Amino acid sequence: MKITDETIDHLSHLARLEFNGDQKERIKTDLTKIIDFVDQLSSVNTDGVEPLIFMTETENVLRDDVDVVTISQTEALKNAPVHDTDYFKIPTVLKK
Amino acid sequence: MYHSFDEIKAALDHGTSVESITKHYLKRIDEKKHLNAFLEVFADSALAQAKRVDEKLKNNTAGRLAGVVIGLKDNLAYKDHKVSASSKILEGFVSLYTATAVERLIAEDAVIIGRLNCDEFAMGSSNENSAFGNVLNPHNEKMVPGGSSGGSAVAVAAGLCTASLGTDTGGSIRQPASFTGTIGFKPTYGRVSRYGLLAYASSFDQIGPFANTVKDVALLTEIMAGKDEFDSTLLQEDSKNFLPAFDTTRKLKIAYIKDCIESEGIDPEIRSRIFEIIEKLRSLGHTVNAVDFPYLNQMIPTYYVLTTAEASSNYARYDGVHYGYHSSNAEGVEDTYKKSRSEGFGEEVKRRIMLGTFVLSHGYYDAYYTKGQKVRRVIQNKTKEILTNHDFIILPTTPTTAFEIGANVADPITMYLQDIFTVQANLSGNPAISLPLGNHSNGLPFGIQAMGKHFDEAGLLSFSDYLMSNCK
16 A cells, blocks of 8 residues: 555644654655555455454443542642643743 | 572571662662663662561561562553653653552562663563663673563563563563563453553553562462452452462363464574473373464554554543643644654654554544454454363464564564564463573573463463473
């Protein structure tokens, strides 16, 4: 399968990543190779096979519906790169 | 040097303190710094914990792991300590809580000595994808230690701690165990809580131990195992006794996968060692049968389609806003996400996020993602069928011994094929262990792998102990 610049642009936007110049060429080559490699999947006959989605047979493992505070606001902001006393901060969205 | 918990217990009986055992390891870590196994040593909290355990020992209130010193792979949370998954995107991140598996070890009075280098976000087979430098194999420092839990394997191999924790998504405990001559165990999917593990591929990831004896591996697994309200995939029954106790009157039926042994690229010495072990088991009265497994070439592709899809979704949380690396070159929200992620993630992680995004994208979802889930069921069914007719499967852990640093970095696919024999257990969810039963003429160790039935940790570990004593 041929991976084009447009495919890379589309996928990198979905993944919120950026690839420029050499990096873009590299990811294009790598993805082409890897997709060719994973195409070997099609050689397995899976007619009538249900997709395997859940790896365990346990079902509906639920806890009681009681609210608990697991992380305080101070803790939640502790690792934020930019924050004030109450909020996570992001760069200005609307310019004056 | 303490080789096992039994040796530590003997030392404690002779008056050694946990504090002095911890100091011994701290000194050893410092001497072996150049191996780059530890990203950070928790000297202060380890010594404080050691003193607490010594007090408990005096009062006869100590837990089952008093004296054991453990290193954590750098993707397991330990409250008030840093964790980074060997990634720049989490540099400086401090855990707000402790992973359940780690919490349970601490509750039994283990000392946690530091966090161990690994491939970034557990993606890799050589520890060369770490943002903080590669790890050297103590058997030959020109060689990789394997990955992704490379630091965890080396820490045990070089005597830097009694045991360590790793995680195994496609072979990341067993492959480095093979390369470093240690025991590495991946329990059944659903046996050990992943709460506090920085997820890679949630339907594959398992936490497991590295140690020098099967007994230590069994004890740690037994303590970590069992239901936890924070991981709903777990088997809802209490943990059993996993301590090895092989019934020597028992005659086993063991399978070996012909396609693995006959595959190209397997080192001839590893192949002949497998046959030697098969003959030994036969001579001990067990039945060993060759079985077909016609999906060898499709396993790694299935693994990559499914794990990258899950990773691309799991890694959406690394946004440069709530925690972790934040690009200062960005304008507005979307640009903050894109720049922080592009500057923070390493090359292999971005490559896998892109593949995962591709297989989940409109127009390709059914052909890749759904198809992968169907092939996974075919592989699981075939594995179940083999293990319905047999007690265990034995196979090599890795096709070769440790390779040279830099040898496989150019082509991602040759690196991916490192996992060819280990990935089956992750696709099917079975428990599997790598045992250091091979010594190559090139001077390097290699592992022999045994796989058991779902949730038969007790049986598999007993068989492992039996193999270790009879096939040395």
